[in-house]
Amino acid sequence: xxxxxxxxxxxxxxxxxxxxxxxxxxxxxxxxxxxxxxxxxxxxxxxxxxxxxxxxxxxxxxxxxxxxxxxxxxxxxxxxxxxxxxxxxxxxxxxxxxxxxxxxxxxxxxxxxxxxxxxxxxxxxxxxxxxxxxxxxxxxxxxxxxxxxxxxxxxxxxxxxxxxxxxxxxxxxxxxxxxxxxxxxxxxxxxxxxxxxxxxxxxxxxxxxxxxxxxxxxxxxxxxxxxxxxxxxxxxxxxxxxxxxxxxxxxxxxxxxxxxxxxxxxxxxxxxxxxxxxxxxx
Amino acid sequence: xxxxxxxxxxxxxxxxxxxxxxxxxxxxxxxxxxxxxxxxxxxxxxxxxxxxxxxxxxxxxxxxxxxxxxxxxxxxxxxxxxxxxxxxxxxxxxxxxxxxxxxxxxxxxxxxxxxxxxxxxxxxxxxxxxxxxxxxxxxxxxxxxxxxxxxxxxxxxxxxxxxxxxxxxxxxxxxxxxxxxxxxxxxxxxxxxxxxxxxxxxxxxxxxxxxxxxxxxxxxxxxxxxxxxxxxxxxxxxxxxxxxxxxxxxxxxx
Numbered sequence: 117x118x119x120x121x122x123x124x125x126x127x128x129x130x131x132x133x134x135x136x137x138x139x140x141x142x143x144x145x146x147x148x149x150x151x152x153x154x155x156x157x158x159x160x161x162x163x164x165x166x167x168x169x170x171x172x173x174x175x176x177x178x179x180x181x182x183x184x185x186x187x188x189x190x191x192x193x194x195x196x197x198x199x200x201x202x203x204x205x206x207x208x209x210x211x212x213x214x215x216x217x218x219x220x221x222x223x224x225x226x227x228x229x230x231x232x233x234x235x236x237x238x239x240x241x242x243x244x245x246x247x248x249x250x251x252x253x254x255x256x257x258x259x260x261x262x263x264x265x266x267x268x269x270x271x272x273x274x275x276x277x278x279x280x281x282x283x284x285x286x287x288x289x290x291x292x293x294x295x296x297x298x299x300x301x302x303x304x305x306x307x308x309x310x311x312x313x314x315x316x317x318x319x320x321x322x323x324x325x326x327x328x329x330x331x332x333x334x335x336x337x338x339x340x341x342x343x344x345x346x347x348x349x350x351x352x353x354x355x356x357x358x359x360x361x362x363x364x365x366x367x368x369x370x371x372x373x374x375x376x377x378x379x380x381x382x383x384x385x386x387x388x389x390x391x392x393x394x395x396x397x398x
Numbered sequence: 399x400x401x402x403x404x405x406x407x408x409x410x411x412x413x414x415x416x417x418x419x420x421x422x423x424x425x426x427x428x429x430x431x432x433x434x435x436x437x438x439x440x441x442x443x444x445x446x447x448x449x450x451x452x453x454x455x456x457x458x459x460x461x462x463x464x465x466x467x468x469x470x471x472x473x474x475x476x477x478x479x480x481x482x483x484x485x486x487x488x489x490x491x492x493x494x495x496x497x498x499x500x501x502x503x504x505x506x507x508x509x510x511x512x513x514x515x516x517x518x519x520x521x522x523x524x525x526x527x528x529x530x531x532x533x534x535x536x537x538x539x540x541x542x543x544x545x546x547x548x549x550x551x552x553x554x555x556x557x558x559x560x561x562x563x564x565x566x567x568x569x570x571x572x573x574x575x576x577x578x579x580x581x582x583x584x585x586x587x588x589x590x591x592x593x594x595x596x597x598x599x600x601x602x603x604x605x606x607x608x609x610x611x612x613x614x615x616x617x618x619x620x621x622x623x624x625x626x627x628x629x630x631x632x633x634x635x636x637x638x639x640x641x642x643x644x645x646x647x648x649x650x651x652x
Contacts, residue, residue: 262475266512270497273504273511276518277540342518 118206125172126204131155135173135328139319142330147292148260149243154326164197164222165323167239171220174235174319175201180208182216187224187365187382194222211385223286225307227364227386230316232333238301240322243329245289245299265297268340276345285350291338292331305339306349306365312337354379359390399460400425400566400598403446406455408438415441416452417622425565426596430613430630432603432645438622439602440570446600447487447568448477459484459566482509486559486567490574492551495558496543502529502554503539509562528557532587549580553587560591567592569601573608585611606649610634618642 118124125132131153138152157165175181181201185194189211197220198209210216213228220237230236246256249267259265268289275283282288288305292298300308301320311318311331318331331337341347355362357378364386366379381387401423408416416438423429431439444450446457448469457469462484469477481487489495496505506525507515515521526536532553543551552572559567572588573581589612592599603609609616609630616633618626618641626639637643 258474262478264478264512266508269511269516270500270504270508273507273518273521274500277501277503277522341516342521343516344519 117202119203122204124177124205125175126158126200127155127169127172131169132173135169138328139170139173139330142319142328143317143332145296146331146335147296147298147329149327149329151326152328154323157323159196159200161324162241163193164220164239166321166325166328167220167222167237167323168197168200168321169323170237170319170321170328171201171218172204174237175205175207175218177205177207179217180210180215182210182213182219182385184219184221184224184226184383186222187367188384190384212389213385223302223304224365224382225303225310227361227381227383229310230314232315234316236316236318238303238318238320240299240301240320240327241324242287243299243320243322243325243327245287245297260296263295265291268297269342272340272342272345276342282341282345282347288347289340291340293335294338297340298329298331298337300337304350304365305347308337308339308347309349352379356381356387359387359394361387361390399423399466400427401446401460401600402458402466404456404458406442406445406452406457408441408445408450408452414438414622416445419455419617419624421617421624421627423566423598423600425598426592427615428592428597428599428601428613430601430603430609430616431619432606432609432616433619434604434645437619439604439619441622442619443568443570443600443602447485448472448481462565482512483562484564484566486556486564488552488555488559488567488569488572490571492543492548492555495555496551498543501540501542502534502546505543505554505558506561508558513562524561528561529554531560531591532557533583547580549576549584552576552584556588556591560595560597563595565596565598567597567599569599571603571605572601573603574605588612606634606646618645 135152138150142150157168159165183194183198185191202209213226217233218235222239244256249271250256272282286304287299287302288308290298290300313334315333317333320329339347352366356366358380361381364381364383367382368377368379370377399422404420406416406419433439445452451470458466459469460466503522503525506528507521510521526539529536529539534550534553543554573584601612613630616630617624620641626642634646637646
């Protein structure tokens with residue numbers, strides 16, 4: 117039930133309007149980081165304050181909200197954020213990807229393909245992909261302005277020289293619409309191809325770093341690579357121990373102290389619906 | 399003519415760093431700028447390499463395709479493109495010119511990657527080739543400059559700058575801070591590279607031996623002004639200006 121002592125969505129209306137303006141600008145310039153006046157939230161930084169502020173600014177009373185943390189709906193971050201919006205907006209929440217109109221996520225994109233009527237909101241810890249390579253922000257902004265992205269390939273080169281392959285497995289840098297270099301937030305690189313030409317609107321909020329950026333529907337998103345070391349996603353030899361999927365992102369779970377382990381889907385909704393589908397068929 | 403500076407003046411507040419300096423540089427020519435500390439050599443170098451805007455005067459560079467262009471009327475993007483294709487800049491301390499935390503190969507390949515090279519094998523091949531050209535051990539291509547000696551770092555910095563086949567290189571005291579035998583080998587390398595690649599270079603130095611060995615022509619600076627200029631051997635063997643005479647006579651003879 118909605119707590120009427122809070123404004124709808126917790127933030128006041130002027131703040132929401134300010135954030136919506138930033139979002140509009142971000143959508144107009146795909147991949148460009150728009151600064152915004154990030155607010156203090158009743159959660160600490162690192163718990164998704166950027167994503168929460170974006171969600172709070174776009175959510176309406178008829179929206180259906182799904183919150184994902186590492187692919188699961190029932191982990192602590194997801195439960196907290198879902199309860200937060202239940203209390204401050206009273207909207208319907210769901211765990212089913214297909215039923216949701218708004219999806220706030222940390223670390224994953226759902227396995228079920230998104231549609232045009234959905235918006236996905238990513239929580240972003242470090243919005244600047246060049247930050248680890250070039251600490252001066254003045255310089256990184258200039259590099260974005262002039263599209264000078266050679267430095268990112270220096271990082272990839274370095275990975276291949278040291279490890280024989282590009283060692284980055286998450287937050288793998290992408291080029292958006294052939295123009296801006298973008299951090300896709302710490303999703304596994306397995307999910308990178310899903311970002312490209314996705315029918316859903318993708319919004320990114322970084323609360324501590326005070327940046328919002330976006331990938332509009334049907335926008336090309338390319339993962340960086342070398343011609344002779346093309347981009348590849350993770351593969352597993354095992355199938356999901358619960359639903360048998362061979363095409364989803366798997367988590368390795370240690371089951372005992374004697375080396376027992378199993379691989380299961382990280383997307384709990386996807387895995388659960390496949391299991392119940394099987395039971396019905398049986 | 400590849401570079402022309404006309405009536406350059408740069409002041410820091412009331413202090414004059416560079417005053418009314420004009421010169422021309424021709425393709426393949428090596429020009430040494432000598433003078434004592436504080437005479438405005440480095441300011442002059444910064445002005446002609448587009449890093450510092452002079453208060454008055456112009457710097458023209460002859461581009462490959464579009465003729466002479468005034469540096470400070472170019473957009474920042476054009477100037478930066480020029481700086482990483484047609485120019486090189488060798489810093490006095492290699493730590494400023496190198497990325498110390500990435501491998502030698504990546505250091506050499508960075509400019510190529512910035513220009514759009516996306517083939518790892520080719521990048522590595524080119525990097526190895528350049529390491530060999532500056533007489534470095536190709537086996538060390540995957541080591542970071544942190545493990546290199548001062549002389550090797552300076553060689554690496556030179557390779558990193560020359561990989562795009564620039565036509566003009568600026569050098570700021572490239573050999574100071576190195577011991578004498580390493581200095582001699584590096585100078586020898588720079589001399590043969592400038593001849594081989596038909597490089598034009600502006601070398602700022604306070605070491606007259608460097609000037610004698612490398613330069614075709616010299617400018618002598620004092621208090622922000624050029625007091626004497628001319629062919630290197632003429633100037634060093636028959637200095638006319640009292641300051642140049644002082645400078646030449648103060649070189650220690652072992």
